[in-house]
Amino acid sequence: MIKKTFKNIPKPHRWFISGVAGFLFVLFLFPSEPVSAYKNSASTLEVGKRYGLEVNFDNFTIENFSGLEEINKTKSVVVKKGDNLAMIFKRSGLSPQQTYHVSKAGELAKKLLKIMPGDVLELQIDPQGQLVSLQYPYSSTDTLVITKSENNTFSSKIETIEVDTRLNYTQGDVTNSFWNAGLKANLTDNQIMQVAGIFGWDVDFALGLRAGDSFYVMFEEHYINGEFIENGDIVAAQFVNRGEAYTAIRYDDGNFYTPDGRSMRKSFLRAPVNFRYISSSFKKKRFHPVQKRWKAHRGVDYAADRGTPVIAAGDGKVIKSGYDKYNGNHVFIQHGEKYVTKYLHFTKRKVKKGQTVKQGQVIGTVGSTGLASGPHLHYEFLVNGVHRNPRTVDLPKAQAIAKKEKDKFTNIAANRLQQLNNNKRIMLAMN
Template sequence: MITKSFKNIPKPHKWMISSIAAFLCFLFLFPSEPVSAYRNTASTLEVGKRYDLAVNFDNLPINEFSGLEELNEVRSFTVKKGDNLAIIFKRAGLTPQDTYHVSKAGDDASKLLRMKPGQNLDLEIDKSGKLISLKYPYSTTDTLVIEHDANDNFVSKVQSKKVDTRLNYAQGEIVSSFWNAGREANLSDNQIMSLAGIFGWDIDFALGIRAGDQFYVTFEEHYIDGEFIENGNIVAAQFVNQGDSYTAVRYTDGNYYTAEGRSMRKSFLRAPVNFRYISSNFNPKRFHPIQKRVRPHNGTDYRASTGTPVVASGDGKVTHSAYNKYNGNYVFIQHPNGIVTKYLHFSKRKVKKGQRVKQGQVIGLVGSTGMSQAPHLHYEFLVAGVHRNPRTVSLPKAEPIAAKEKSKFMVLANQAMTQLDNNKRIMLSMTY
């Protein structure tokens, strides 16, 4: 057996030394030269018997094993609320200088300013405490990598995984509610809301849905290395509401159009908030529940949870963003053609007076400030100073698809609708 102590030998090399010793034993027991050359030696060895082998490790040059470096430690840190790069580096035992050099590692390094709680930061640190590299997977497909270049300076780059996009299909028929029908069709919550958003200018999803209404959807699914990652955009859809059929196709500009190229959008949204239900409709003769007297209700109350985002129903300029004891936190927006929209009872306002906003931009959060009994949005729609019912007022359409894009869109739309119809026929044949 090997009798020399390993005490003074570095741990990473012990396995190599043991292997060398074992190999030397093998040479003695099983020589590769003709047996006659070692006849005298072989005759003195017995198979199965262990023999001591004197090996002088004191003169063994350790630097011959310098290529067997220990692996650097990789430590993963989860971003907590209030964390920034400096705080995380301090937890890792790194210096403010490390923070500075990493933050100056190039344009991509600015992504570290947008870290969110729950995300991870992987730091490779050597035994001397020096930062070797950083990896920050900020999405399912993209990872920020910061490492040393040839001049030992930190540089940044983004590594992206290839995403495979496939198309899937779903359809449903409404029995009790649109939401339940979407769930039955295996659509995600976001897909259900997206579908309502696409057709929300033409269909009243609060009060206009009926049992027997149907929807058909072609949508993207994203895969990485054959593994499902997330749902993508709705590519094409059809909704049959009370016998009327509406179709929508997504174009490369991110907007939805009818199969003929007319915009699905109107100049204004019917409902500027994702609501649970309408708690009070437009009613010029409503009995006020707090003031206990008949007082016109010049808008629509959309009941929703506190903190639910409220968006601008159309492009315009903020004329009021303030608070009073009646409206609570409120925002008024002036739009073209003499139209004004009003939003009352916010828990928090997100825009300032004089600011220009775009349709769909968040302007506040649902609350119950001012004269309000429960969290909701009170929404008013005025035309030339006259209050109109925001749920029934005629809304002008947005611009159709650009003329120069029309022919390209029609090719895409025909393909999308043909695919949607084929899927409908396949599903129908499987039913019978």
């Protein structure tokens, strides 16, 4: 007699049980040995235990189906463009109620609101179609884990893999361009841009470089279980331009300072775009390539590929963001009471009038809208309403590090300078 019906048992298990019952029935009809010989059959009992069955050979019953379970399924879901948690759960066969409960699994669960295309969610789902757990590795070291508890509520936590941070060092000499020299020194594209950003207030990377200029960069590398994962922060760097050395030390606040504690960050960037070359300089008189007449050129034209990001030269407020037939798509930014910067000929504008922007924030992309013969950024710099050459205008002095941080920074700077100089000597000896 079967004490529990087969109605709720998956087909593969019903087939197994039917087979076992049929086998036992044949044994009792045509025993070649006493039935008791099969009573302690190891293989039969082991199979029964595996499925949570208790096989009673005496009264021909199969008992205890309560342990008959399927293994939870793990599903990897790649986030698509336009996806959100509700859409992902729906595709995975999970109910809106489960979406709601997961989204309420503590403050950490809000990270699921920032999922991006290409991210991967690991979903563990039980045989009844209920979510057991969710894992979202949102960085190379950190994973959001949301698990279901016995009372059917969800909780969240962050699991972090221990990272081994090591220092690496490289150096190079400029022959024709800093970009090519950086690549030759095995710097990544991002690191090259970081170095240019660190020294961009003091070094003119467009026209101010000379053959024989040199650079030295010390940076972090991250490893997990001995395997390289990613580059970390640049911690110290030096750029020698025309015989003058500029040295930068990274502090705990993420900013760079000179060894004596003055910020490398000035109020304005010299160039607000990663350009290929200057196509037209600041001039009192220039023949306009489109209008075909002589007129003042009150800014600098930076030739760059269409779509190249343009950033704000300094902190400020957008006082104009619009389009006209002369300037094309353009943005004007007010910096305090004294300074205004203008950016013309965008393909697209990324900010609106009245918006507050930070130095380095993308405000548009290079284009050729308006009166422009090709893709470039026309950049103007006004001081008290008067146009000045952005490449030569005197900029406000750099701020010094806070007095309460000075002693700590001095110790860090001394250590970094020693490391930087030691590496330079080692490289010199190797060459």
